[in-house]
Amino acid sequence: MTLRWGIVTAGKICHDFVNAFNSYPDKGNQIIFGIAARDKNKAEEFAAIHHIEKVFDSYEDMAKSKDIDVAYIGSLNIYHYDLAKLFLNNGKHVLCEKPLCFNSDEVESLTELARTKNLFLMEGIWSRFSPAYYDLEQIIASGVIGDVRFLEANFGIFTEDKRITTRNYGGSAVLDIGVYVLQLAQFVFKDSPKRVIAVGKRNHDEVDVSETIVLEYDDDRRAVLNTNTQLELVNQAVVYGTKGHITLQPPFHFPNKMILQDGKVKEYTLHTSALPYHYENSAGLVYEAIEVEKCIRQGLTESPRMSHSESRLLALLEDCVRRDLNVSINSKNRHYKKILIL
Missing domain, CATH: 3.40.50.720 (NAD(P)-binding Rossmann-like Domain)
Known part of the structure; x- marks a missing residue:
């Protein structure tokens, strides 16, 4: 069917x-x-x-x-x-x-x-459905880079898009792009942090527009994550283990290239389209549709690779970051009637 x-x-x-x-x-x-x-x-x-x-x-x-x-x-x-x-x-x-x-x-x-x-x-x-992320997971599990101790990830763009910068539109750097650095920390460490620290900036509309986030885990493991909607950063991520490191080259959230622990570069090619895309590497969006179809065929109500528990933890981390920046996380403060659904 x-x-x-x-x-x-x-x-x-x-x-x-x-x-x-x-x-x-x-x-x-x-x-x-x-x-x-x-x-x-x-x-x-x-x-x-x-x-x-x-x-x-x-x-x-x-x-x-x-x-x-x-x-x-x-x-x-x-x-x-x-x-x-x-x-x-x-x-x-x-x-x-x-x-x-x-x-x-x-x-x-x-x-x-x-x-x-x-x-x-x-x-x-x-x-989560990027071919590079599947490879990264296997490399970490193999132990070739040793025990993972540190993650650094940056995501910075310059934007004046009201969808991101305006409170009544639900704007937020951590909700829009910070979600990618946070989910990568979850993906790499497979654990909940014991401590979350965030510093950053709010704009005139009390929307978070940049943040540096430190996640501390047991056994002296740590992630340092940067998000910015006012400054272009080198949007890559590096996973450091006790025996080496792996680099997800820009854009790390759906990379075309990954630098392996021996310095070799592995490349990933996306399928082509006659129509242009608005966002980089969006051809990869099809992989989540394939995951949805597979899970539904199997009678699952959630994906093992992006589960409900993962989404709940991700949302809690986003709440923690915005609280540290004194940004409201209460959806009741929103003004629905002033906004059009795009």
Whole structure:
């Protein structure tokens, strides 16, 4: 039976996801069937570009449709919880862009809802499905670089995008790009830190725009992570062990190259597309769609590689960072009526 996707909103990340999906030659028995957006004209334009069969009148219509099995949610951060809840309550599986929700309370609530509904839910941490990340995991497990003791990762861009810099849009450096450095620490250490320290800067709208995060683990293991939305950094990560180190070259969150412990470079090639992408290496987004399809076929409600417990810990770390910077993590402070879903 074909797995039928519905795309929720017609923004840039949805374009990249659909483009990656449609241009990949071996994604299994799944299709993108429909789209819905707040502005139906945008949805119709999107459907025409990507050859999508059905344009729904509303998110509610899509959620209730018997023609959709799984929803991909690419809305503004502050709407992730409500939209994911809408689709889960209507019997649909969900792949939701990062961050899964605005805070850890919402993540706890949403993962519990998916469990009780016996439906699949995954946060779209596409890094986890990068071929380089699979190789990195095997290298660490092999012991060739010894015991991992230190991680350094940087993610810095210059942006004036209101989606990232404005409080009423759910803006946050740690939620938008910091999620990638935090998830890498989880991926490398396979553990919860015993201490989280963050220093950084808020803008005039009390949104965090940069931070340096230190995660301390047992056995003198440590991660130093930098995020910045006002400065371009060398967006690479280095994993240090007692016998050597591995470098994920830019962009570390979905790298084309990895420098091995012996200095050799391993390269990774992504499939091509006739349409351009908005974000670097977005062709790799298809790998999370393949994971979703595989898990649903197996009757799973979460991915072993990006589990609900991983998302809950990630949300707690994001809360800790924003608390250290005196940034509100309370979703009740948001002004929904002033915002349009993209």
